[in-house]
Amino acid sequence: MPFPxxxxxxxxxxxxxxxLGPTYATAHRVDAEEASQRLSAALKGPLLTSLLEATWTQMLGRTKRLKEEGLLEKVATTLAERPLRPGRVAPLTPGWSAFLILVDLEVGTASDAARRVMESDEGRRRAAAGLTEVAGFLAQELTRGK
Structure with a gap:
């Protein structure tokens, strides 16, 4: 589903x-600056679009009372004061791990073995599930304001 x-x-x-930076930094045991650089590089391509589409789908699925415009206003309100506030550290699950491997593949820090696994049918399935899980986390982060 395309997002607005x-x-x-x-x-x-x-x-x-x-x-997403704090979770990436914790999972990879790197500092916040390194995590931000890697995530920023990975999200320059189509991964950001895919993540925003999945996040929008998650947002729409979680609310019954807010229509699209109301939901966007909630995001705007949440981000109004501190848009670059670090997110919470998410517990690492298989879904998060699959998403983090996608990020590493985009940045070029993943191994060839990881690339081969993610190119398999099972890897693609896990990547899609991971994208959905991370989108759910991001949807919460973007709408947890007032």
Missing amino acids: PRLAHLATRAVVVAR
């Missing part, structure tokens, strides 16, 4: 990196 253009204006690459 306003979502991309609110949830910019920098905002998404800030929200």
